[in-house]
Amino acid sequence: MLRFIKHNMTSMENISIYPIISLLIFTIFFALVIWYVIKMNRNHVNEMSDLPLFDNEITLSNEDK
16 A cells, blocks of 8 residues: 555655645644643633533532522
């Protein structure tokens, strides 16, 4: 199977640009995610992290009634 893929890849011109493009896409995406996480509102992060805990408390308080 690899033999057929390798043959097709070697016959293409300028094939070396694809790994570079892939690396650039990954690097840009990773940088944007890091930037988004750094710029996130800390109150929003704390609120979202406490949701599972509050959901459990609300369920327990509803079951007691």
